[in-house]
Amino acid sequence: MIGLSHYLIVSAILFSIGLMGVLRRRNLLMLFFATEVMLNAVNIAFAAISHFYNDLTGQMFAFFVIAIAASEVAVGLGILIVLYKKHGSLDLDDLASMRG
Amino acid sequence: MEKLVYIALFAPLVSSLFAALFAMSPRKTFVGIVGSALIGTAFFASLTLAMHIHHTGEAVHVTMMDWIHAGDLHIPFGFMADQVSVTMMTVVTLVSTIVHIYSIGYMDHDKSFNRFFSYLSAFVFSMMILVMSDNFAGLFIGWEGVGVCSWLLIGFWYHKADVSREENPSISPSWAANEAFIMNRIADLGMLVGLFIIYWNVGSLQYDTVFAALPELSGSVLNAAAIALFIGAMGKSAQFPLHTWLTDAMEGPTPVSALIHAATMVTAGVFLVIRANPLFGMTPEVSYFIAALGTFVAFFAASMALVNRDLKRIIAFSTLSQLGYMFAAAGLGAYWIALFHLGAHAFFKALLFLGAGNVMHAMHDELDIFKMGGLKKAMKWTYIYMGLASLALAGIPFFAGFFSKDAIIETAWNEGTIVLWAILVITAGMTAFYSFRQVFLTFEGSERYPEEIDYFKDGKHHPHEMYKFVLIAMSPLAILAVIAGFGMGTFEHFVTKLLPEYHMSEHTHHIAWILGLVVLVFAVGGIAYAYKKYAKGLKRDEKLESSWYYKLLSNQYYIPNIYEAFISKPYAVLSDIMWNKIDMKIVDATVDGIAKFLYKTGDGSRKMQTGNLSNYLNWMAVGAVLLLVFAALSAATLG
Numbered sequence: 255m256i257g258l259s260h261y262l263i264v265s266a267i268l269f270s271i272g273l274m275g276v277l278r279r280r281n282l283l284m285l286f287f288a289t290e291v292m293l294n295a296v297n298i299a300f301a302a303i304s305h306f307y308n309d310l311t312g313q314m315f316a317f318f319v320i321a322i323a324a325s326e327v328a329v330g331l332g333i334l335i336v337l338y339k340k341h342g343s344l345d346l347d348d349l350a351s352m353r354g
Numbered sequence: 355m356e357k358l359v360y361i362a363l364f365a366p367l368v369s370s371l372f373a374a375l376f377a378m379s380p381r382k383t384f385v386g387i388v389g390s391a392l393i394g395t396a397f398f399a400s401l402t403l404a405m406h407i408h409h410t411g412e413a414v415h416v417t418m419m420d421w422i423h424a425g426d427l428h429i430p431f432g433f434m435a436d437q438v439s440v441t442m443m444t445v446v447t448l449v450s451t452i453v454h455i456y457s458i459g460y461m462d463h464d465k466s467f468n469r470f471f472s473y474l475s476a477f478v479f480s481m482m483i484l485v486m487s488d489n490f491a492g493l494f495i496g497w498e499g500v501g502v503c504s505w506l507l508i509g510f511w512y513h514k515a516d517v518s519r520e521e522n523p524s525i526s527p528s529w530a531a532n533e534a535f536i537m538n539r540i541a542d543l544g545m546l547v548g549l550f551i552i553y554w555n556v557g558s559l560q561y562d563t564v565f566a567a568l569p570e571l572s573g574s575v576l577n578a579a580a581i582a583l584f585i586g587a588m589g590k591s592a593q594f595p596l597h598t599w600l601t602d603a604m605e606g607p608t609p610v611s612a613l614i615h616a617a618t619m620v621t622a623g624v625f626l627v628i629r630a631n632p633l634f635g636m637t638p639e640v641s642y643f644i645a646a647l648g649t650f651v652a653f654f655a656a657s658m659a660l661v662n663r664d665l666k667r668i669i670a671f672s673t674l675s676q677l678g679y680m681f682a683a684a685g686l687g688a689y690w691i692a693l694f695h696l697g698a699h700a701f702f703k704a705l706l707f708l709g710a711g712n713v714m715h716a717m718h719d720e721l722d723i724f725k726m727g728g729l730k731k732a733m734k735w736t737y738i739y740m741g742l743a744s745l746a747l748a749g750i751p752f753f754a755g756f757f758s759k760d761a762i763i764e765t766a767w768n769e770g771t772i773v774l775w776a777i778l779v780i781t782a783g784m785t786a787f788y789s790f791r792q793v794f795l796t797f798e799g800s801e802r803y804p805e806e807i808d809y810f811k812d813g814k815h816h817p818h819e820m821y822k823f824v825l826i827a828m829s830p831l832a833i834l835a836v837i838a839g840f841g842m843g844t845f846e847h848f849v850t851k852l853l854p855e856y857h858m859s860e861h862t863h864h865i866a867w868i869l870g871l872v873v874l875v876f877a878v879g880g881i882a883y884a885y886k887k888y889a890k891g892l893k894r895d896e897k898l899e900s901s902w903y904y905k906l907l908s909n910q911y912y913i914p915n916i917y918e919a920f921i922s923k924p925y926a927v928l929s930d931i932m933w934n935k936i937d938m939k940i941v942d943a944t945v946d947g948i949a950k951f952l953y954k955t956g957d958g959s960r961k962m963q964t965g966n967l968s969n970y971l972n973w974m975a976v977g978a979v980l981l982l983v984f985a986a987l988s989a990a991t992l993g
Contacts, residue, residue: 277972285971352965 261302268295282337282344286330293323355406355414359435362399362443363482365392366450370475373468381467386458389471393454393478397447404440411851413437415488422491429559432488437852438693441845442485442625445697446618449704450478452827453613456708459824460609460715470510474613477503481618485625490549490559493626497545497590500619505535507614508606527605534599541589541596548582551575565632573637580633580640583626591623591677594651598914600674604666608711611666616673616707617700624680624696631689631853645685649766649774649781652678654911656784660791661907665710665721668792672747673703675785682778683762686769688856690849694842695758702746702754702835706789708828709740713796716817717803723792724892728801732817735825737797739832744793746835748786748877757839760870767869768862782873786880791888799891 268291275288297316304312338344369392373385403414413436422429435443454474461467480503484496509531516526525533553559555575556567568576587593592600603615614620627634627644634641655674662668676699683692716733717726730737746753749760759782766775803817819825850856858866887893898904909915962973 273975277968277975280968282967346966346968349967350965352963 258302258306262299265295265299265302268292268298280346282334282346282349285346286327286334290323290327293319355403356416358399358403358406359414359416359433359486362396362403362435362447363433363479363486365396365399366475366478366482368392370472370479373472373475376468377472379468381465383458385468385471386454386461389475390451390454390458393447393475394451396478396482397444397451400435400440400443400447403435404444407435407437407440408848413852426557427553429489429491431492432560433486433492434488435486437849438625438628439485441693441697441849443482445700446478446481446485448830449613449617449700450474450481452831453609453704453708455827456612456711456824457607457609459821460711461607462821464607466510470507470607473503473506473510474609477507477614477619481622484622488561490552490561490564493629494545494549497586497622498542500614500622501535501538501542501590504538504603504614504619505531507610508534508603510607510610511605514605525602525605530599530602530605534603537596537599538589541586544582544584544589545586548579548586551579551582555579561629568632568636576633576637577640580630580637583630583633584640584644587623587626588647589623590626591620591681592674593623593647593677593681594654595913597651597655597674598910598917601667601670601910604664604670608666608707608714611670612704612707612711615670616703620673620677621680621696621700624677624684624692627681627684628689628693628853631684634684635687635854641685641687643685645682645766645771645774648678648681648683648685649777650678651675652682652781653777653784654678656781656788658907658910659788660784661904662788663722663724663908665713665723665726665792665796666707667721668723668788669703669706669710672706672785672789675781676703676747679759679762679778679781682774683765686765686771686774687854688762688765689853690846690856691758691761691765693849693853694845695762697845698746698754698758698835698838701831701838702743705739705828705831705835706743706747708831709736709743712736712820712824713740715820720803723795724894725802726796727799727892728797729817730797733797733819735819737793739825739828740793740797742832743835744789747789748881749782749873750877750881751874752836752839754835754838757842760873761842763873764858764862764866764869765856768858779873779876783876783880786877787884788880790881790884794884794888795892798889802892
């Protein structure tokens with residue numbers, strides 16, 4: 255029987271994968287993918303917990319997250335294209351222009 | 355009559371502010387003239403008030419406004435002119451007017467002429483507040499006001515450099531000003547404590563309320579209040595051990611010495627004792643101490659004046675000595691005699707100082723009487739003035755000092771304090787000697803001017819007499835120094851309406867002429883000895899001058915050195931330790947440490963700002979994890 259904890263474990267694993275991607279990847283596009291993975295990990299957790307408590311609020315919240323993620327991707331990809339046109343690369347090590 | 359009170363009080367303030375308008379501009383004679391006229395107005399207002407009070411026998415009381423009104427504390431800005439304050443007002447404004455006129459001539463060449471008048475008038479205003487206030491708080495304001503003006507005026511030539519003590523027993527004006535101010539601060543603390551004690555126990559600072567409430571207070575409270583107030587008086591009137599500032603205050607311009615450090619401000623301590631006579635009358639032990647200390651100071655200061663060579667310092671010591679006489683009288687309960695001597699002394703001592711100012715003017719600021727001599731040819735009038743003042747000071751019959759000083763000495767006999775009487779009599783002889791030693795050394799004998807005094811560059815010195823108008827301005831003082839004594843009966847009748855009467859016993863009255871004769875013998879003896887020794891010229895006596903007692907006296911009993919060695923130097927060392935060890939190593943180090951820590955952490959964490967987005971994300975993750983851990987921990991501990 256698949257219970258709440260299984261869903262949460264999957265969610266946690268996905269979140270960790272996303273987090274590792276954010277921390278380790280150097281390519282901006284990959285960073286975006288990684289954030290998407292993290293957001294969806296959270297969505298899984300929301301949906302599962304919502305079902306567990308029989309409360310629709312969590313699922314509703316998941317929808318909001320999806321909507322925001324979609325708009326974020328739309329804006330972010332636009333910026334990425336401009337960045338790529340300007341610098342010819344999306345590698346963060348190349349893009350570092352400010353130093354403290 | 356209320357208008358007159360306001361005129362007497364505020365004319366000096368107007369004068370001060372008027373002169374202050376021109377403080378930055380070059381010398382303007384009319385500033386001095388307007389100032390003198392305004393102070394003169396105050397004098398006539400005071401005199402009219404005195405007449406009025408003499409006729410009606412009632413004090414004029416005005417309350418200008420509520421000043422402090424907080425909780426139970428209620429202090430109005432009230433002023434009154436009663437028999438005591440109107441006497442002080444008249445004396446103060448009279449001497450001030452003359453000194454103002456005198457200063458027009460004396461400060462003729464000074465570039466800060468206008469500023470000088472502003473300070474001088476401000477002093478008169480403060481002094482008027484001091485004497486006219488109807489409560490202790492107002493008195494204290496005036497008390498501090500005259501202190502500030504004294505500081506400003508002693509340090510008037512603040513640009514003069516320090517002269518070391520060894521070379522010359524003189525120091526810089528700014529040093530002397532600070533010394534005077536600091537010593538007075540010490541005494542003012544005593545005064546403040548006295549005011550607090552009174553307020554604490556009576557709940558008011560109004561004279562009439564306080565004096566009415568005195569009989570209900572316990573003996574220890576009265577003693578404490580009397581002692582504390584007298585400490586304040588000791589500072590202002592330069593009584594031992596707070597006396598050194600007065601002679602050093604001679605660094606200031608001579609008109610200042612005449613007005614502040616002889617005639618008016620230094621007598622404020624005596625005035626306080628007279629004003630608070632109901633309090634001191636109820637504390638016989640404190641009063642006896644005052645009398646004893648006064649007698650001691652009279653002798654002590656006179657002994658230092660015997661050998662001093664500085665024209666102004668001799669007069670300053672004599673002022674100290676005469677203040678001692680006043681305290682002796684006040685301490686013995688003869689308040690009206692003390693007040694009478696205060697007035698008489700103001701006239702002849704101011705005259706003496708102004709005469710000394712003329713001599714300084716003629717001698718190009720030379721003060722050493724061993725380098726003068728023979729000035730009578732050039733300065734006939736100054737000689738006459740100083741001679742008259744010295745005769746009055748010595749107590750020669752029918753001059754002002756004779757009546758007042760004799761009365762004090764007689765009081766000492768009458769009270770049965772024979773030791774005090776004997777000391778005061780001996781001091782009278784010493785007074786006569788040092789006054790005439792000074793006069794003879796200055797005006798008689800041969801000329802001993804140093805070479806460098808040469809105005810006309812022709813190898814000769816031409817001492818010149820002071821301006822005519824200055825000499826004329828001094829004449830009222832000279833006349834009063836001669837005749838003031840004859841007003842003694844009227845004066846007694848006038849002030850004893852307010853002050854306790856004091857009568858000699860039948861026995862004393864009977865032998866009064868013998869007592870007077872004893873004093874006279876001492877006084878004439880002093881003059882005769884001075885004449886024999888100095889009138890023909892100065893013969894230095896090496897053996898005497900190298901003797902230990904001569905050195906002791908000429909070094910002022912080494913008291914300045916003792917203060918220097920045991921108070922100033924240890925204080926400087928202590929301050930140095932506080933600065934280098936406590937302040938720099940602890941206080942400053944802590945503050946600097948905090949700043950340095952912030953700088954270092956900032957410098958260290960600056961390396962985080964690589965400009966690489968990936969690094970930032972890593973730091974963000976670290977932060978998030980830390981927050982999470984923190985949240986988990988706090989949840990664990992709280993839950």
